[in-house]
Amino acid sequence: MKKNTNRLASWVLVLTLPTALFARDKLTIVHINDTHGQIEPVKAKDGSEYGGFARVAYVADSLETEAEAEGRGFLFLHAGDVLQGPPISNMHKGKLDFELLNEMGLDVMVVGNHEFDFGQTNLSELVTEAEFPILSANVFYEHGDFLVEQYEEYGRQYLVVVGLTTPGTPFGTHPDNVKGLVFASPDTAITDLIENKKYGEKDLIVALTHLGYYEDSLLAEQVPEVDLIVGGHSHTVLEEPREVNNALIVQAGARTVYLGKLEVEVKKGRIVDWEYDLILLSDSIPEDPGMAARIAEEAKVVDEKMGQPVGKTEVALVPGFTEAKDEMSLGDLLARLMQEETGADFAFFNQGGVRSTIFPGDITMKDILTALPFANTVVTMELTAEQVEELLNFNMAHGPHSGGTLHLAGVEYDIEDSSAVNIRICGQPIEKDRTYKIATNSFLAAGGDGYEVLKQGSGIYDTGTVDYTLLISYIEKVGIIK
Numbered sequence: 447m448k449k450n451t452n453r454l455a456s457w458v459l460v461l462t463l464p465t466a467l468f469a470r471d472k473l474t475i476v477h478i479n480d481t482h483g484q485i486e487p488v489k490a491k492d493g494s495e496y497g498g499f500a501r502v503a504y505v506a507d508s509l510e511t512e513a514e515a516e517g518r519g520f521l522f523l524h525a526g527d528v529l530q531g532p533p534i535s536n537m538h539k540g541k542l543d544f545e546l547l548n549e550m551g552l553d554v555m556v557v558g559n560h561e562f563d564f565g566q567t568n569l570s571e572l573v574t575e576a577e578f579p580i581l582s583a584n585v586f587y588e589h590g591d592f593l594v595e596q597y598e599e600y601g602r603q604y605l606v607v608v609g610l611t612t613p614g615t616p617f618g619t620h621p622d623n624v625k626g627l628v629f630a631s632p633d634t635a636i637t638d639l640i641e642n643k644k645y646g647e648k649d650l651i652v653a654l655t656h657l658g659y660y661e662d663s664l665l666a667e668q669v670p671e672v673d674l675i676v677g678g679h680s681h682t683v684l685e686e687p688r689e690v691n692n693a694l695i696v697q698a699g700a701r702t703v704y705l706g707k708l709e710v711e712v713k714k715g716r717i718v719d720w721e722y723d724l725i726l727l728s729d730s731i732p733e734d735p736g737m738a739a740r741i742a743e744e745a746k747v748v749d750e751k752m753g754q755p756v757g758k759t760e761v762a763l764v765p766g767f768t769e770a771k772d773e774m775s776l777g778d779l780l781a782r783l784m785q786e787e788t789g790a791d792f793a794f795f796n797q798g799g800v801r802s803t804i805f806p807g808d809i810t811m812k813d814i815l816t817a818l819p820f821a822n823t824v825v826t827m828e829l830t831a832e833q834v835e836e837l838l839n840f841n842m843a844h845g846p847h848s849g850g851t852l853h854l855a856g857v858e859y860d861i862e863d864s865s866a867v868n869i870r871i872c873g874q875p876i877e878k879d880r881t882y883k884i885a886t887n888s889f890l891a892a893g894g895d896g897y898e899v900l901k902q903g904s905g906i907y908d909t910g911t912v913d914y915t916l917l918i919s920y921i922e923k924v925g926i927i928k
Contacts, residue, residue: 473519473605475708476506479656479678480700481524482560482801483531483819485543485741487729488701491762491805496726497702499543500733500741503550505705505725507734510551518709521600522551525678525697526558526611526656531801532816534741534748539564540572542744548577549737554598556609557582558656558678559618563820566623581609581654584635588626596639604715606645608636610655610665612679617896618849620889632657633668640671648715652676659684659697666690673717674710685724694720703727748812755808757921760928763804763817766797767846767853774927776800776817776917777853783916785855788826788909790885791871792856794841796895798849799887799913809921818914822887827903831878836899838866850895887913 487498506522513520524547529540540561547555557580561569573580573594583596597608610632616624636653645651653672655662658680666675672693681700687708688695694717698706704724711719763776777795785793799820804813829837838859844850859866869876876882886900888908893901921927 471712472517473521473710473712474509474513475521475523475652475674475676475706475710476509477523477525477676477696477706477708478502478698478702478704479525479676480527480558480681481531481543481702482527482700483529483535483540483543484701485534485546486532486745488703489805491803495729497704498727498733498741499546499550499702500735500738501727501731502702502705503546503734503737504732505727506550509707519605521605521607522553523607523654523676524552524555525654525676526556527560527678527700528555528558530560530563530819531701532819533752533812534744536815536819537748539568541575544572544575546737546740548575550734552578554579554581554607554609554654556580556654556656556678557585557594557611559612559615562615562619562623564623566627581607582611583608583639584613584630584632585611585615586628586630588628593627596635597643604648604712605650605652606643607652607654608639610636610653610657612657612661614896617894620894621892632661633665636665636672637669640669645671646715650674650712650715650717653693655679658682659688659695662695662697663688663690666693666695673715674708676706683724687720687722696722698724752811752815755810756814756918757809757924758926759804759806759809759921760926762806763927765800765803765817772806775853776804778855779920780818780913780916781853781855783920784824784885784887784913787911787916788824788885789883790826790856791882792854793885794852794854794857794890795887795913796849796890797847797851797853798895799889809927811918814914814917818917820887820889820913822889822913824885824909824911824913824916825888825891825906826883826885826909827891827900827906828881829884829899829903830881831876833899833902834871834876834882834884835866835869837897838869839864840897840899842866844895848895850897 485499487495510520528543579598580594585593599606613629652674655677656679659682662675662677670692675695677697682697683699684697698704707723709721710717762773764773780795781793802817841852858870860868
């Protein structure tokens with residue numbers, strides 16, 4: 447496999463593979479997305495396991511062998527967000543993930559918002575190490591050069607893959623990670639590319655996107671030239687492709703639990719027939735033995751460093767909100783701990799800041815860093831009553847299941863006409879002529895998830911206390927979370 451280098455300095459690099467490889471009327475497309483460092487299998491509450499890179503590698507290799515035997519073309523795609531997850535990935539800043547993706551023969555990926563989480567220099571190194579093209583047609587430097595390749599072309603008048611990254615990336619990673627970059631409208635970027643390259647009806651146009659299912663649907667409506675959208679970002683589990691306008695849309699959940707297999711028949715650049723299988727990667731499916739052994743070696747190092755228990759829990763500490771008796775919202779707990787630590791009038795933690803469940807039993811540092819991988823610090827500031835109201839209204843605009851939805855401690859309110867009313871802070875009605883001390887994490891304080899109002903606070907102070915240390919201190923204090 448040819449290794450491309452210096453992608454960050456290039457405008458457009460076209461790699462045209464032998465026409466005989468892809469100039470066929472039948473093609474198998476295998477896809478994953480939002481793997482988020484899930485190199486090891488995902489452990490379920492009942493003890494069963496799903497996914498993991500070794501299982502992905504086994505299935506992808508089997509499907510490629512099957513496609514070759516049937517005389518089909520084969521393409522293995524990743525729809526972004528390789529980075530940001532458990533310690534086995536984060537300790538290497540994603541480099542181990544990319545080494546394993548090289549081994550399993552990934553063909554193309556698109557840049558996701560979390561690819562920026564360890565900075566642009568780290569992303570540049572990953573792009574150089576990758577033995578597959580990394581694409582984005584709508585991200586470029588302020589001086590004009592594109593961040594990476596825009597597209598990948600396989601045999602003229604057959605197949606082109608165009609990468610598109612969410613324009614919300616400046617709010618989906620720390621703003622410092624994307625300084626100097628412009629995130630253009632995806633529909634404009636791909637339309638301009640189609641027009642400039644003069645792609646026509648005989649070209650099969652695949653949009654490899656990290657936009658989210660809703661935005662993928664809009665893209666299909668706005669750009670009728672697109673034939674297939676292989677998506678990510680929203681972690682949507684689509685058991686069957688959605689047909690929107692002229693395009694099929696597929697997405698395979700997240701964290702390697704699923705792998706999608708789409709078989710298409712193409713005539714003159716159009717998909718005329720298709721079959722789809724969303725494969726649940728349960729532990730009944732074998733793993734690639736060589737990759738499993740490599741991952742086990744890396745996991746052993748992590749366990750030696752982080753495998754000692756720091757306490758216990760009798761309830762599952764879960765992402766998001768919950769009312770179940772055997773569960774506790776980790777986001778709610780962290781908001782309360784930040785309020786207690788800082789003496790703030792109220793505190794809040796974003797829902798997307800908690801990435802996995804800590805199951806009942808011993809709690810290790812590995813468990814904690816898997817659930818809280820971002821290492822955000824606790825920040826305090828003063829907000830006016832008007833800014834508090836703006837904050838709460840913006841929180842509601844996210845809806846209940848967004849990564850930007852806030853876990854709140856010390857503040858309550860009622861909802862009327864989609865606005866926050868009857869706001870109570872520490873049980874008392876909000877006073878219009880005073881300011882309030884708040885505590886949050888450094889991601890939100892920098893305007894993450896779109897909370898620009900927090901950049902306008904006064905007396906902004908970064909305590910330097912990392913969020914997960916609050917949880918560790920709490921566990922050490924109570925011994926057992928009940």
